[in-house]
Amino acid sequence: MTDDDPDRDIRCQDALQAAYRELVSAAIMAGWSEREVVLAIGELADKHLLSLETNDNADALIALLRRMT
Structure with missing residues (x-):
């Protein structure tokens, strides 16, 4: 796979799908609602993106x- 692959983002999602489902399931089993879990993951992803942009x-x-020096 190359960086210029037009489906690179989809391939990345496919690669993460199983781990994502396991993470969501584990959090639900720990007592969180599916909505809470998905929102928390989204917030974490947003914060991570902001951190990358800041860096x-x-x-x-x-x-x-x-x-300049």
């Missing part, structure tokens, strides 16, 4: 500052 922005700023 990318910080890296770009550091690179800019290094070029």
